[in-house]
Amino acid sequence: MNFSSKLLEDAVAEFAKLPGVGQKTALRLVLHLLNQDKEDVEKFSHTISKLRNEIQFCRICMNISDHPVCQICASPRRDHSLICVVEDTRDVMAIENTNQYNGVYHVLGGLISPMDGIGPSDLEVDSLVERLKDGDTKEVIFALSATMEGDTTIFYLDKRLKSFDITVSTIARGIAFGGEIEYVDEITLGRSIATRVPYVNSLAK
């Protein structure tokens, strides 16, 4: 693209570095910002800069936090003997939204992915192992994506956790609620038959 201004070109180039944002979208976003008040754009710019410079990570679970220890890890009402291992903060938010989990978390900060050059040392694996050494943990739940990377990470972590006397589990995989059998992929359907569970009539209580 031929820009009429270097400033414009630079701003478009910065936006186009964001994931899923191409040149045309970047230009649209930049022109939108140009139409806003100077104070609003200054606030946008300042908020991002402040985020990156002041963000902290909970020193226990490694989740994004405004304090050295996050609200979840600091809460006496949570079950601290139950650790749910997740990829990033989005997964913590998703699980918290279910209101079905009362334990604590451990945020790995990614998944093992040799293709992308991400190994165990790039993730918060050592800090997880360190956490388990005090012996207060009863169970570790892996809530990782059902992908090659997720499975690889679970395989690796399971080996690392073998020496501890704790229960290791993964979240259930199967057909999603509302899912129609004919549209489910073969692997999921096959496994959900193999790992079938006793029927519980939840209406008969």
Added chain:
Amino acid sequence: MNFSSKLLEDAVAEFAKLPGVGQKTALRLVLHLLNQDKEDVEKFSHTISKLRNEIQFCRICMNISDHPVCQICASPRRDHSLICVVEDTRDVMAIENTNQYNGVYHVLGGLISPMDGIGPSDLEVDSLVERLKDGDTKEVIFALSATMEGDTTIFYLDKRLKSFDITVSTIARGIAFGGEIEYVDEITLGRSIATRVPYVNSLAK
């Protein structure tokens, strides 16, 4: 969404103000920035702030520019008696990319849209009229979107330009190159028959 950090929440809120960016996309973009080096994020933030504070508009054609007069308006090789009226800088870029136009531009900065509360006084209409007063302009071409707003704007501008002794034209409308007749909407097809042009065999030259 329940964020684990106020800084994170603020940054997501700022990104979610951008057009076409929802909460989930905003969170993805913010987490991407958190994974980047501090210097890169600082550069991103600084570039945007600088753009908004230092951007200039060409005082002749009102296009975005780094100088008081843009490169196109300052060029002696362009035909300054031909003014193409466009909505914004994206349209200038699109027309420049065709390499088919050698005149100059006038950027309105929007289209008349009563629904959005945008009237002629919000656009660069007076500056266009002022430009025509020196009598050097032979033709004004309207290259505005074929929408209700575009048509309204052309209707209004045509009335404003009546008093000048200049040719007023609009870019041709019809079936796009590569367009198949059966998929063209009725209005475009009907008009393209009514405004048919003599056949020119471009291969017979």
